Amino acid sequence: MFSFAVMAEQPKLVPHPIVLKNGKKFTLNLPANYDIIPAAEGLKRVRFFAPSPDGRMFVTDMQDLTDNQRGMIYILDGWDAQTGKFSKIIPYMKGLKNPNSVQFYTDDQGQDWLYIAETHQLTRRRFTPGETQATAPAELLARFPDYGLSYKYGGWHLTRTIAVGGNGKIYVSVGSSCNACIEKEKIRATVIEMNPDGSDPKIYATGLRNAVGLKWIGKFLFATNQGADHLGLHKPDETFYGLKRGADYGWPSCYSSKAKITLDPKFKRSSACKNVPPPYAYFPAHSSALGFDYFDETTLDDTIQNAFLVALHGSTNAAIGHGYQVAIMRKGKKLETFMDGFLRGKTVNGRPCDIYRIDEKSFYLSDDKAGVIYYIRQNDV
Numbered sequence: 487m488f489s490f491a492v493m494a495e496q497p498k499l500v501p502h503p504i505v506l507k508n509g510k511k512f513t514l515n516l517p518a519n520y521d522i523i524p525a526a527e528g529l530k531r532v533r534f535f536a537p538s539p540d541g542r543m544f545v546t547d548m549q550d551l552t553d554n555q556r557g558m559i560y561i562l563d564g565w566d567a568q569t570g571k572f573s574k575i576i577p578y579m580k581g582l583k584n585p586n587s588v589q590f591y592t593d594d595q596g597q598d599w600l601y602i603a604e605t606h607q608l609t610r611r612r613f614t615p616g617e618t619q620a621t622a623p624a625e626l627l628a629r630f631p632d633y634g635l636s637y638k639y640g641g642w643h644l645t646r647t648i649a650v651g652g653n654g655k656i657y658v659s660v661g662s663s664c665n666a667c668i669e670k671e672k673i674r675a676t677v678i679e680m681n682p683d684g685s686d687p688k689i690y691a692t693g694l695r696n697a698v699g700l701k702w703i704g705k706f707l708f709a710t711n712q713g714a715d716h717l718g719l720h721k722p723d724e725t726f727y728g729l730k731r732g733a734d735y736g737w738p739s740c741y742s743s744k745a746k747i748t749l750d751p752k753f754k755r756s757s758a759c760k761n762v763p764p765p766y767a768y769f770p771a772h773s774s775a776l777g778f779d780y781f782d783e784t785t786l787d788d789t790i791q792n793a794f795l796v797a798l799h800g801s802t803n804a805a806i807g808h809g810y811q812v813a814i815m816r817k818g819k820k821l822e823t824f825m826d827g828f829l830r831g832k833t834v835n836g837r838p839c840d841i842y843r844i845d846e847k848s849f850y851l852s853d854d855k856a857g858v859i860y861y862i863r864q865n866d867v
Contacts, residue, residue: 495822496822496823497517497789497814497822497823497824498517498518499515499516499517499823499825499826500515500516500517500518501513501514501515501827502514502515502516502520502521502522504522504524504835506524506527506856506858507524507527507528508527508528510835510856512827512830512833512835513827514825514826514827514828514835514836515825515826515827516812516824516825516862517789517824519787519864519865520862520863520864520865521570521862521863521865522825522860522861522862523569523570523571523860523861523862523863524571524858524859524860524861525562525570525571525572525850525859525860525861526562526571526572526575526858526859527857527858527859528575528857529545529547529560529575529857529858529859530547530548530549530550530558530857531547531548531549531550531551531854531855531857532545532546532547532560532839532852532853532854532857532858532859533545533546533547533548533585533586533587533645533839533840533852533854534546534586534587534588534647534777534839534840534852535777535840535842535850535852536587536588536589536590537590537842538561538590538598538600538613538615539590539592539598539613539615540615540616542561542562542563543561543562543563543565543572543842543850544559544560544561544562544578544588544590544600545559545560545562545852545859546558546559546560546585546586546587546588547559547560547585547857548584548585548586548645548854553583553584553605553644554583554584555581555582555583556580556581556582557580557581557582557583557584557585557604558577558578558579558580558582558585559577559578559579559580559582559585559588559602559620560575560576560577560578561574561575561576561578561618562574562575562576562859563575563576570861570863571861572859576618578618578619578620579602579619579620582602582604583604583605583606583632584604584605584644584645585602585603585604586603586645586646586647586698587603587645587646587647587648587700588600588601588602588603588648589601589648589649589650589656590613590650591610591650591656591682593682597612598612598613598614598615599611599612599613599682600612600613600620601627601648601650601656602624603646603647603648603658604646605630605632605644605645605646606629606630606631606632607626607627607628607629607630608626608627608628608630608646608648608658608684609624609625609626609627610624610625610627610682610684611623611624611625625683625684626684627656627680627683627684628658628678628680628684628687630646630660630673631660631663631671631673631674632644633663634662634663634664642661642662642663642664643661643662643663643695643696644661645661645696645698646658646659646660646661647659647697647698647699647700648700649700649701649702649707650702651679651702651707652702652704652705654681654682655679655680655681655682656679656680656681656682656684657677657678657679657690657700657702657707658677658678658680658700659676659677659694659696659697659698659700659709660673660674660675660676660677660678661674661675661695661696661697661698662674662675662695662696662737662738665714665715665716666695666714666715666716666737666738666750666752666753667738668738668753672689673689675692675693675694675695675696675737675738676689676690676691676692676694677689677690677691677694677697677700677707677709677729678690690707690729690731690732691709691729691730691731691732691733691734691735692733692734692735693733693734693735693736693737693740693762694709694711694727694735694737695711695712695713695714695737695738696711696712697709697710697711698710698711698712698775698776698777699775699776699777699778699796699797699840701777701778701779703779703780704780706728706729707728707729708726708727708728708729708766708778708794709726709727709729710724710725710726710775710776710777710778710796711724711725711726711727711735711765711775712724712774712775713725713741713742713771713772714737714738714741714750715772716752717741717750717771718771719771719772719806720770720771721741721743721771722741722742722743722748722771723741723742723743723744723745723765723768723769723770723771724768724769724770724771724772724773724774724775724798725742725765725766725767725768725769725775726765726766726767726768726769726775726778726794726796726815727763727765727766728766730763733763734761734762735762735763736759736762738750738752738753739753739754739755739759740758740759740762742764742765742768744768745764745765745768746764747759747762747764766817767794767815767816767817767821769796769798769809769813769815769821770798770808770809771808772801772802772803772806772808772809773798773799773800773801773808773809773810774798774799774800774801774802774809775796775797775798775799775809776796776797776798776799776838776839776840777796777797777838777839777840777841777842777852778794778795778796778797778815778841779794779795779841779842779843779849780793780794780843781793781794781795781843781849784846785846785847786846786847786864787847787864789814789824790814790824792816793814793815793816794814794815794816795812795813795814795815795824795841795849796812796813796815796841797812797838797839797840797841797851797852798810798811798812798813798838799837799838799839799854800828800829800834800837800838804829804832804834805832807829810826810828810829810834810837810838811823811824811825811826811828811838812824812825812826812838812841812851825838825851825862828853828855834855835855835856836853836855836856836858837853837854837855837856838851838852838853839851839852839853839854840852847863847864848861848862848863848864849862850862
């Protein structure tokens, strides 16, 4: 599946004007043979996509950067591929605690389930095709720590991300409680695995400071991971992994710098870093790699064929300026930029969050700063 024979060069990016309903105007840069359309607007901190079994698109919205219980799940409905817009944004659930991610799963009896990851818990509900509100009772599958150090001390990573495995398992990432520390709770800085009903929970991988992007593609569980904040402007890397069962990816003792695994002198350990796997790929420090998708051999444009597109959310401190783009990533190849312009000088026009491939020539991109879903498609130019 993961062929990297295509040797694309950095595409030439040209300005594409963006005009939002709230009056904001700016330009985003992407290749001339693509159109970009605001497909849904007026959202807040819109995060990750999940296609429903009945063909609609669900998205999470965390409201803002605070720890709150005002999070939402929306249905994006009434899709028109010609105009590139959704005609309806339907509030499906509200009053949620930082809902970063939802996913659907259909069991062996044909029952559809909706899984919801909040800071403190993972729940699931029976899903009925066509419904516009959640009516089924919640089943609690797992509880997570919902406290930690504030953003001032590196953040305590209140997002939880769900992936449904092709092996019939459910995976959830749980970030660390701090920037860099020795955790007291084993579930922190991990990805956990469980059966669809929540039984037999296990820690799948450890040493992942904050694996916000999590997706099963082909036969592998891939993850983006955010590095620590105390090592300067240019290290550690933001990393991308094809996760391996039982692997320890090093945090807080070991970090990646240009894909070389290095021991942090503040957190020495007897085994050093000899068993820490190197990343599949890496990104600039503090660029905050989040959502991604894979554009396989059926993709029509050689620029992104057999490549991952990765949303680089951007450094929390905009003055650092790393990220704020959609990157083209192939294993062992130099990163290329598919799209930028989210940061202009000191002005932040948006922060890319998640990517969802629709077909061989188009995808959705969520922007959790502007509260916009973009539709990006190859044109006939």
